[in-house]
Amino acid sequence: MKKRVIFPLVALFIISITMVLFSLQHNDGDKNTHSQPSFDAFTAFNAEKLDDVIGKSDLVILGVVKQVDVINKHSDEYVIEVVKQYKGATKKQSIYVYEQTGALKLNQWYYLFLSENEIPYYPDMTYRSLDKSAIIAVNGEQLTYNSNLLDKGLSKTELEDLISSSEQLKATNAPTINHPIIEPKRLTIEDRFERADLVAHVKVNRIISESKYVSEMKLDFTTIYKDTVSHILNFEPSNIPYILPGSYEVRDEYLVFLQFYEHMYYTVTKEGSLISKHDVNAWDEALAKLIKY
Secondary structure: OOOOOOOOOOOOOHHHHEEOOOOOOOOOHHHOOOOOOOOOOOOOOOOOOHHHHHHHOOEEEEEEEEEEEEOOOOEEEEEEEEEEEEEOOOOOOEEEEEEEOOOOOOOOEEEEEEEEEOOOOOOOOEEEEOOHHHOEEEEOOEEEOOOOOOOOOOEHHHHHHHHHOOHHHHOOOOOOOOOOOOEOOOOOHHHHHHHOOEEEEEEEEEEEEEOOOEEEEEEEEEEEEEEOOHHHHOOOHHHOEEEEEOOOOOOOEEEEEEEEEOOEEEEOEOOOOEEEOOOHHHHHHHHHHHOOO
């Protein structure tokens, strides 16, 4: 993917990741707060002891970093092999953890206390550290950490005992949903149109930023076939940024089928909601049906 300068990101999520805090800019898109997920370091709550972190965590593991990929200028994607699981329901041998750049080191073992969130357009469930001070590196019996949640000089065995004996391992947290349902299957053009809030022929005006899975951009609108939102919220579709899956080039043209949810547009389906003009057969088929509306 061609690398571009990444715009300033909103501290999330989060990632809710949140973890995902998004808002809509109704006038000047260049000063937007409608932005991609960021995985900046912050403490999600005021923990006074390790038990507080365990209780709020969705997943508590001992793991080793097997791969590090750049998400954007501020954040990295860490593939963590799960060595031991103390809390949580994942059955995967490896998980995706998102932290600020340099937070974790390749081949290093860590105790991690993680919150989970499903982010649209990302390939799998996403995780981030609930409390950045509770990222604990392991080297044999020796631990490296900078946290007021733990006594100084704690050994691996002592930490194992603390985690394993915690009553908070039984605590559960309600899942947070911060996005609409994006249909996994390709719907008919008629069904896509019916479910969409915005259907249009667009041209990429400007790439604001790119990351591994999504791009933020401004769009020019050639033809709008359906728009159920902008007149109600009083904004021009061309004045706001759009975050869409994949990588794009300026002046590329698409037919888009987008749904509006919590101040942001999302694709209606995982496939078929962004039809490139370069895909001649799909473009001609969709356009022939859209001009009838």
